[in-house]
Every structure is written in C-alpha cells, then in structure tokens.
Amino acid sequence: MGRPPCCDKAGIKKGPWTPEEDIILVSYVQEHGPGNWRLVPTNSGLMRCSKSCRLRWTNYLRPGIKRGNFNSHEEEIIIQLQALLGNRWAAIASYLPQRTDNDIKNYWNTHLKKKIKTFQAARSNYITSSDSASSTIQERVHGGYPTEEIRNSGTSNSHILAHSSSTYASSAENITRLLEGWMRSSPSHTLSDEKLQHQRINNYNSFIMNQLNFNVEINSQLLLEDSVTGLDKTAMDSVFEEKKQFEMVASDQNKLGSQSQQPPMFMLEKWFLEENTGLMDAFLELSAADCCSELMF
DNA sequence: AAACAAACCAACCGCCTGTCC
DNA sequence: GGGACAGGCGGTTGGTTTGTT
DSSP states (O other): OOOOOTTOSTTOOOSSOOHHHHHHHHHHHHHHOSOOGGGHHHHHOOOSOHHHHHHHIIIIISTTOOOSOOOHHHHHHHHHHHHHHOSOHHHHHTTSTTSOHHHHHHHIIIIIHHHHHHHHHHHHHHHHHSOGGGOOHHHHHTOOOOHHHHHHTOOOOHHHHOOOOOSTHHHHHHHHHHTHHHHHHSOSOOHHHHHHHHHHHHHHHHHHHHHHHHHHHHHHHHHHHTOOOHHHHHHHHHHHHHHHHHHHHHHHHHHHGGGSOOOOHHHHHHIIIIITHHHHHHHHHOOHHHHHHHHHO
C-alpha cells in the first residue's frame, strides 16, 4: 500500500481547467510567486489539489512557454538528446527552455518515436539491399544512412508538423502574454536558475563523455582490426588524450558546483549541425508517409 | 450523415528524491 | 537515523479532434 493520492479528497475538482480557474491561479502566482503549492488551493479558493495547480502553472500558464508546432531544429535537439539521455524529459526540456517536459514527451510519443521507427526500417532496408560484405567500421562512424535515397524521394515533412489544437490552450496563451510585464520585473537570477545550470553542466558532460567514449571504442576496434597507418595512430592517440583531459575538466567542474559557467550550448549545436548533418537532414526530410511508401518497395 | 478508428495531448497517478524536523 | 512532507518526474489514461469508411 503506497501513500494515498493527494487528489483523493472529496470536493477536489479534476479534469480540464477552465479559463476562470486559470485566471485565479495566475492572479495568485502573480501576487505570491510560484512555489509553496500546498497553500495555493486553500489561499486562492481553487478546488484543485496542489499538484494539479503546480502542473497547470509549469506546463501551461508559466510565462515564456512556446506552444504549437516543433520546428526542425527543436526536433533535432530532442532526437539527439533522447538518444543520449533516454526518456529524461526534464533534462531534455532544460535545453529547450520554451518547451515543457510534458510537451516534449507527448511530441516524442506521438510523432518522433514513430518517425524514427520508420526511418530505421528504411535504413535497415537500405543496408541489407546494399553490399553488406563491404560494410566497414568507417561506415558505422559515419552512420551509413540512406541520405540520398531519402532525399530523392522528393518529399516534405511539413504535413507532419501541421497540427493545430482548438482546445482551451490558446486561452492560456493569452494569460501568459498578460504575465509578460510581471516577468520583466521579476529577479532575473534565482536559485532554480542555478540548479538548472548545474543540471545542464551535468547533462552536457555526460553528452561529451558519451561522444568521447564512442570515439575511443571505434578507435580501439580499428586498432584490433590492425588496419591503421602510422598517421591514423597519431590521430587515435589524440582521441584517447582528449578523453583523459575532458575527464579532468569535468571533475574540476563538479568540484566547483554551481559556480561553473553555463554549458556551451553552441558546442552541442555545432555537433548536431556538423557531425550529424547527413543523418539529421535525411531524417527530417523523411515523413511517416514517405517512409511507408519507401517501405512498400 | 453516421459510425468507427486513429491521432493527439492535457491531466492524472504513483514513485522517487530532497529537505526539514 | 528516520519519518513526514512537498516538489519533481516519467508513464499512462481518457476525452476530444480529425480522418476514413
């Protein structure tokens, strides 16, 4: 037997929020600030549980939330970070401050998961149809994705992104706009900002470690295959050295804790754009429908 | 036009973690 | 140390919308 749910009390309202309730909650938060959610229902008069209030605020009413379609750049970030971090939606959302973890999770479950599945099917189709015997580790490093085939299918992903909701969410958007003035007058640097920064540093560090480990793994395998020249060996040494140095820097950052600088997002973006250009371009140009038609052959 | 299926997403549930006493 | 509690998180549900037959 676990703890009884906080919303089991009689008289607690459930289900979709009404504009009136939103206004009450927004007014309350404007006056008292977000936090201490336990007191919100009692003090505001809302017949909602504290959890529900917090969720409504963080996911819909909080200022600065971007709603609507995800653009291709956001898709790229989500896909890469999901591959790296797994289903840690809050961590992923920390790199997309305008999106909520719930939004990202929903988008992943309804759009991206499906898209990736069909993409992988198309990819394996491509790999098995090509000469598998000539497949080398170099192809692994560069992905081996059927970029050209997908490009040549002459498609656009715009219809996948075309989704609009006529539900009450748009009203919440209006409330958010009303709050913009309030946000400007709020202190710009809070404790939660620092926590977020520290979390980003940790995420970023594991991201880089992952990449370096992958590089090391690839190079170790190449060494085992005994197919490298003297020039390659020098490059490999620098890969091992790079990893060693990063481990030292990451350890220092840990010691410094929240004093550290915000992780350099541009480096992440650089990696997305440069290292995975072919893969992501191919993926983003591939719509679910296109995948299906691709697989029909 | 109606019935049904699929897709979407807001909200809920329950577990986990951090903090306070 | 450990119990109680609040907040955070990810998985899941279920109501609504959209598409298809």
